[in-house]
Amino acid sequence: MERTLYREINATQGVWTLAVIMVGLVAIAGWSVLYVEHHGHAVTGMNNQIVWGLPHVFAIILIVAASGALNVASMASVFDRTAYKPLSRLSGILAIALLLGGLLVLVLDLGRPDRLLIAMTTFNFSSIFTWNVLLYIGFMGIVAVYLWVQMDRSVHPKYVKPIGIVAFVWRLILTTGTGSIFGWLVARPGYDAALMAPLFISLSFSLGLAVFLLVLIALYRLDDRLIGDEIVARLSHLLGIFVAAAMYFAVLQHVTNLYAAEHAGFERFILFEGGVITTLFWWGQIALGGLLPLALIFGKLPTNVPSRAIVASMLVILGAFAQLYVIIIGGQAYPFEIFPGYEVTSSFFDGAIVSYSPSFYELALGVGGVAVAMLATGVAVKVLRILPTNLADKKS
Amino acid sequence: MSPKDNFVLPDLPENPSRRNFFKSGAAAVTLTLAPGITVMAFGGTAASAAGADAGKRWGLLIDVNKCAKDCTACVTACKDENGWAGYGDPEQNSQWIRKVTMRNKATGHETEMPVMCQHCEDPPCVDVCPTGASFKRVDGIVLVDKHTCIGCRYCMMACPFKARSFVHEPVNNQKPHAPRGQGTVESCTLCVHRVDKGQIPACVEACDATGHGAMVFGDLNDPASDISKALASYPSVALRPDLDLNPGVRYANL
Numbered sequence: 044m045e046r047t048l049y050r051e052i053n054a055t056q057g058v059w060t061l062a063v064i065m066v067g068l069v070a071i072a073g074w075s076v077l078y079v080e081h082h083g084h085a086v087t088g089m090n091n092q093i094v095w096g097l098p099h100v101f102a103i104i105l106i107v108a109a110s111g112a113l114n115v116a117s118m119a120s121v122f123d124r125t126a127y128k129p130l131s132r133l134s135g136i137l138a139i140a141l142l143l144g145g146l147l148v149l150v151l152d153l154g155r156p157d158r159l160l161i162a163m164t165t166f167n168f169s170s171i172f173t174w175n176v177l178l179y180i181g182f183m184g185i186v187a188v189y190l191w192v193q194m195d196r197s198v199h200p201k202y203v204k205p206i207g208i209v210a211f212v213w214r215l216i217l218t219t220g221t222g223s224i225f226g227w228l229v230a231r232p233g234y235d236a237a238l239m240a241p242l243f244i245s246l247s248f249s250l251g252l253a254v255f256l257l258v259l260i261a262l263y264r265l266d267d268r269l270i271g272d273e274i275v276a277r278l279s280h281l282l283g284i285f286v287a288a289a290m291y292f293a294v295l296q297h298v299t300n301l302y303a304a305e306h307a308g309f310e311r312f313i314l315f316e317g318g319v320i321t322t323l324f325w326w327g328q329i330a331l332g333g334l335l336p337l338a339l340i341f342g343k344l345p346t347n348v349p350s351r352a353i354v355a356s357m358l359v360i361l362g363a364f365a366q367l368y369v370i371i372i373g374g375q376a377y378p379f380e381i382f383p384g385y386e387v388t389s390s391f392f393d394g395a396i397v398s399y400s401p402s403f404y405e406l407a408l409g410v411g412g413v414a415v416a417m418l419a420t421g422v423a424v425k426v427l428r429i430l431p432t433n434l435a436d437k438k439s
Numbered sequence: 440m441s442p443k444d445n446f447v448l449p450d451l452p453e454n455p456s457r458r459n460f461f462k463s464g465a466a467a468v469t470l471t472l473a474p475g476i477t478v479m480a481f482g483g484t485a486a487s488a489a490g491a492d493a494g495k496r497w498g499l500l501i502d503v504n505k506c507a508k509d510c511t512a513c514v515t516a517c518k519d520e521n522g523w524a525g526y527g528d529p530e531q532n533s534q535w536i537r538k539v540t541m542r543n544k545a546t547g548h549e550t551e552m553p554v555m556c557q558h559c560e561d562p563p564c565v566d567v568c569p570t571g572a573s574f575k576r577v578d579g580i581v582l583v584d585k586h587t588c589i590g591c592r593y594c595m596m597a598c599p600f601k602a603r604s605f606v607h608e609p610v611n612n613q614k615p616h617a618p619r620g621q622g623t624v625e626s627c628t629l630c631v632h633r634v635d636k637g638q639i640p641a642c643v644e645a646c647d648a649t650g651h652g653a654m655v656f657g658d659l660n661d662p663a664s665d666i667s668k669a670l671a672s673y674p675s676v677a678l679r680p681d682l683d684l685n686p687g688v689r690y691a692n693l
Contacts, residue, residue, distance in 0.1 A: 083621050085607040090530035094592040094605060154590015154605060154622025162589050165570045172569035172593055229682055230563060230599035379601050381554070381678055385541040389554075391534045391601065 047129045049194075049428035052266040061265070062421060065414040072411020075404040076151045084154065088401045092392050093375050097401035098152040100367050101409025104250065105145030105416060106179070106221055107243060107363070110214040111251015113138040113186065115278075117214075120193075120207030126277060129431040130259065135190040136423045137258055137416075138214075138251075139183055144416030146179060148408055171223050178217040185210050194428065218244045225370065232309040233374030238299070242292040246363055249285035252278065253359035256352050258417075262424060263434065271436030272348040279352040283340035286359055290333045293366065305383075312377045312396065313369060320373040323365040332362010372399055493577035496560075497629055498659040498687035499643070500666050500675060503552045505653035511538055513553050513654065516645030520630060521617040526608055533604035533619075535627045536642060552693070553642065553654075556581055556602040556627035557678060557686035564594035564603065573624075579659075579687050580629045588623040595624060599679045602626050629687075659687065 089096040116134035119127040226239030300306035336355040387394030525532030536555040572588035616632035630640035657666035
């Protein structure tokens, strides 16, 4: 059997250029955080109506992508798909890096980020947030061990599968926790649905794989390493299945809501009258983020395999962003139903659909989180033997 | 019983000096000595932490018929008492209590009423708070511990009554009995500082002063209290009864 050689990537000019850009983005994010913390969240677009804004969209997209990025490793060690084995290390590294980026965004948007120690030491176990803190930290630890048993040749390979199973189950629970942040909210008509957990899991599968594909192809091109069409086509095909699954849950969510008269107003807002939210739903989530990637992958459009994979992955990420924006911002923009049967007005915007314009600081923080994830991945593949030297198709 | 069940707001001098503030700094911490025993202080004394009465359940009854149109006495009184007056953007300003105008879609009938923290028996804000900063006293008053609130705003996502606000800007000239903090969440305290002294909330006092008498405050556990008698004698409802949160605030003639 041919042995896979893993080597650090070379510091090419492209790698350096990207690193400098990422450091720049992180610096801008850091400045934004300091600015917001000094002046208060008054300088952001968030308010007492839209309490979670763009930073939360970025944080959750990174956290959801993190759990999904681990799927490639799971397929190799849990489901014995040996073709993915050479990609397992990158899968683990990317999962940790994305989670790190997402958590940083989440923490740095707190009203009191200086009290992080309180969040790490004072737990309320009836809060899904508390469980998520433990799930996120545990995920990093388990994936670190998972990587270690894969990379340390003194560790017997028989340990890879059991730890892989633990990591796989853990990531399913973790994404259940992330979805349940919204699913367990009884207060708002857009949430309060057990479906949120499997919906987030399905989203993590497609989003995580899309991010993985893009990072994989980018790293191989940056370092002039060979990556064959076969593995890319295989991953793309899998991406298509995951996209279809994610769309299934999204359609189910809205059809179920449409069936219940009490949710008709909310659905009318999301599907028809929500302005930006409606546009993001139909064009971002459904058309560009769902149907077009499916057509690209399964319609075998006359482009080469890597191009198809790259475009489809970008569209899936765009669609996931749109979907989370619709869920997070759309779910808050629609008014509470405190007084069913009444038209309500107040100085606190009761009964009103509220708008949200994200500020530069929020965008900078979110992009900074992505940059942290990419930097961490880059540093890892530079100093550790993560990437196989050659992923070219095997000649038959 | 949770460590905070006996929490009461401490007495602070009306104008705490800088020296006194730092002298009290040593006490401005939360120390869990053992399960159930918590020293929580803001320069307060042990006596002031002696506690809420577990035998009581404080509540409010609001008679919507008596709530006068365009009267905002309760809102103004709460602002004055607790110092949360807005500073600019109405979307970002805090509102501990607000007047809501309701128009019946079927009949066109209009009513007004104040809405504030409903002091639920099973408060979703307390359930979701990751640090336990949102908590309920044994006497039913739901509060935010400003020392442990990290400003995640999950309680604001979870509250079905839109009763909570996030402090978006630096705050100055706070009332010593109602500490606020940039980057933390706040809401109606049912004027806990007054209640612990045997007084009634500022909104109720102001409503009485106008002569409308639309708000009744009292102990829901005491059958002889005015609020219990009123609740027993005519129909009242809770907001969002479908959620079964058993709020301490009730509305009559809604």
